Amino acid sequence: MLTVDKLNVEIEGTRVLRDLSLSLRSGVCTVLIGRNGAGKTTTLRSIMGLIPRISGTVVLEGREIQDLPANRRAGMGIGYAPEDRRLIPDFSIEENILLPTLALKLPAEERRERLNQVFDFLPQLKDLRARPGGGVSGGQGKMVALGRALTVADKVLFLDEPFQGLAPALALEYARTLSRLRKYRPDLALLITESTPALLREVADEELQIERGEILQTATA
Amino acid sequence: MLQTLIPLAVDALANAALIFFVAVGLTLVFSVLRILNVAHGSFYSIGAYVAASVGLWIVGAGLPDWLTFPALFLSAAVVAAILGPLLEKTLVSWTYGKSEAVQVLVTFALFLILEDLQRIVFGVQSVYQDTPMAMLGISEIGGIVYLNYQLLLIGFAAALLIALRIFITRSRTGRLLAAVVADREVSEALGIDTKRMFMIAFTLGVFLAALGGALATPTTGVSPGLGADTMVLAFAVAAIGGLGQVEGAAIASVIVAAAKVLAIYFAPSLDAVAPYLVMLAVLLVKPYGLFGSGSTRKI
Ligand SMILES: Nc1ncnc2c1ncn2[C@@H]1O[C@H](COP(=O)(O)OP(=O)(O)OP(=O)(O)O)[C@@H](O)[C@H]1O
Ligand SMILES: [Mg+2]
Numbered sequence: 001m002l003t004v005d006k007l008n009v010e011i012e013g014t015r016v017l018r019d020l021s022l023s024l025r026s027g028v029c030t031v032l033i034g035r036n037g038a039g040k041t042t043t044l045r046s047i048m049g050l051i052p053r054i055s056g057t058v059v060l061e062g063r064e065i066q067d068l069p070a071n072r073r074a075g076m077g078i079g080y081a082p083e084d085r086r087l088i089p090d091f092s093i094e095e096n097i098l099l100p101t102l103a104l105k106l107p108a109e110e111r112r113e114r115l116n117q118v119f120d121f122l123p124q125l126k127d128l129r130a131r132p133g134g135g136v137s138g139g140q141g142k143m144v145a146l147g148r149a150l151t152v153a154d155k156v157l158f159l160d161e162p163f164q165g166l167a168p169a170l171a172l173e174y175a176r177t178l179s180r181l182r183k184y185r186p187d188l189a190l191l192i193t194e195s196t197p198a199l200l201r202e203v204a205d206e207e208l209q210i211e212r213g214e215i216l217q218t219a220t221a
Numbered sequence: 222m223l224q225t226l227i228p229l230a231v232d233a234l235a236n237a238a239l240i241f242f243v244a245v246g247l248t249l250v251f252s253v254l255r256i257l258n259v260a261h262g263s264f265y266s267i268g269a270y271v272a273a274s275v276g277l278w279i280v281g282a283g284l285p286d287w288l289t290f291p292a293l294f295l296s297a298a299v300v301a302a303i304l305g306p307l308l309e310k311t312l313v314s315w316t317y318g319k320s321e322a323v324q325v326l327v328t329f330a331l332f333l334i335l336e337d338l339q340r341i342v343f344g345v346q347s348v349y350q351d352t353p354m355a356m357l358g359i360s361e362i363g364g365i366v367y368l369n370y371q372l373l374l375i376g377f378a379a380a381l382l383i384a385l386r387i388f389i390t391r392s393r394t395g396r397l398l399a400a401v402v403a404d405r406e407v408s409e410a411l412g413i414d415t416k417r418m419f420m421i422a423f424t425l426g427v428f429l430a431a432l433g434g435a436l437a438t439p440t441t442g443v444s445p446g447l448g449a450d451t452m453v454l455a456f457a458v459a460a461i462g463g464l465g466q467v468e469g470a471a472i473a474s475v476i477v478a479a480a481k482v483l484a485i486y487f488a489p490s491l492d493a494v495a496p497y498l499v500m501l502a503v504l505l506v507k508p509y510g511l512f513g514s515g516s517t518r519k520i
Contacts, residue, residue: 048410050406050410069414069416071409071413071414071415072412073410073412074411074412075412080411082406082410086406086407088399088400088403089403089519090403091396091399099396099408099411102393102396102397103397103400103412104412148411152411152412
């Protein structure tokens with residue numbers, strides 16, 4: 001589905017990703033584990049095209065996308081839920097969820113349809129729909145960010161440290177949601193980053209370790 | 222008392238209307254592009270020169286006088302359609318991500334270039350074209366005489382304020398712009414063509430400034446130095462209202478214009494500094510302006 005080959009990225013003169021290669025398959029949940037500063041966020045941001053790379057390719061379904069502007073990736077079916085939620089504070093929750101579909105100029109019926117799908121899958125968001133993005137709790141915000149990414153994630157979904165900052169009960173609930181997601185969207189290629197792997201054992205098919213910008217070994221969970 | 226106060230108020234509001242056109246564009250460009258464009262005032266004077274020249278041509282060619290009204294808007298639109306994309310795609314986009322010092326220097330260089338170009342194209346004489354104002358005439362209500370054109374300016378500015386608010390809260394482009402203001406990177410990742418949004422915001426800013434200049438010509442005419450004068454006023458307004466604040470810019474325009482008109486009337490020697498004295502007073506109390514805040518970004 002999505003293949004990254006020998007990606008090299010520098011931030012302010014320091015090499016942050018070194019020959020990073022990984023491959024995501026439809027229906028497979030890949031977990032990228034690494035300590036703080038290992039390069040997890042940078043991996044996702046560079047696949048999304050948000051930071052320039054030195055070399056390497058990103059191939060989505062046979063098409064090289066590494067040189068396309070970042071905004072084109074959402075339209076190609078890649079959903080991305082960044083670290084720290086990053087909701088638009090003065091947009092309502094509903095508007096936050098719909099933002100990618102608005103950006104992609106989807107027709108009104110299609111947008112409503114996708115919103116309803118998100119509400120079907122995450123019914124708790126329905127009650128929050130009118131609240132401002134800046135007025136929900138951290139846990140609720142994570143769900144909104146997941147819903148927002150799902151509106152355009154036809155093929156691939158990136159979740160950057162979804163458990164970070166969640167209280168244990170909420171983290172468990174989020175993990176259950178991810179298990180449900182596997183059944184609800186069986187074709188999706190998932191890439192989830194995490195610093196502590198325990199919570200993801202349930203959902204992970206494949207585990208990758210990243211250290212100082214390098215993938216260490218491939219183990220199957 | 223009222224006989225003095227009401228004309229003063231109308232004068233202040235008409236001045237505020239013109240300043241608002243420029244300042245709201247400056248603040249819009251700042252919110253979306255995060256660039257303080259020092260050359261922004263030049264778009265006002267270019268709009269004024271083009272509108273005055275077109276107006277003179279219309280009258281000189283013996284065309285109907287009423288054509289000078291649509292010509293004001295058309296002139297601004299042409300200035301924006303040419304200069305907006307051209308400058309944004311070249312000089313301005315080159316400064317994205319560079320330090321503020323570089324941005325100020327580059328846009329200041331742009332200001333100098335635009336000032337010289339205006340001298341070359343339009344000369345150093347004042348240009349005056351007041352057909353629209355003369356056509357509208359005056360009205361007398363309760364013994365007070367009003368210039369109808371001034372009332373029209375106030376109406377236009379109020380309409381612009383409402384239209385901008387509706388544009389930002391209701392239209393697709395307006396929502397995407399607001400998202401870019403709040404979080405550029407996430408907007409890009411969610412599929413918003415942020416480069417296109419920069420171009421749209423910059424061009425809209427040029428249009429509003431040029432329209433302000435065009436609408437000003439019938440009352441004040443245009444002469445060299447107008448761009449610089451306007452820039453400092455617009456900057457004072459943006460600082461008082463809070464950079465990025467549309468309604469803030471409207472209220473600050475009224476404050477600045479009132480300070481200026483009151484100074485002209487009661488203390489003529491303070492006329493030029495009055496707006497900055499007000500700005501200084503506001504910034505001492507509220508460093509981010511009356512409606513601005515240091516943290517959240519919104520328009
Ligand atoms: N904006 C930046 N400026 C300078 N260095 C940066 C920047 N962003 C990331 N880095 C560096 O790049 C490396 C990888 O960072 P990255 O954010 O990808 O790590 P991470 O694995 O996501 O960590 P965390 O678990 O803390 O989120 C780190 O060494 C970090 O210091
Ligand atoms: Mg990270």
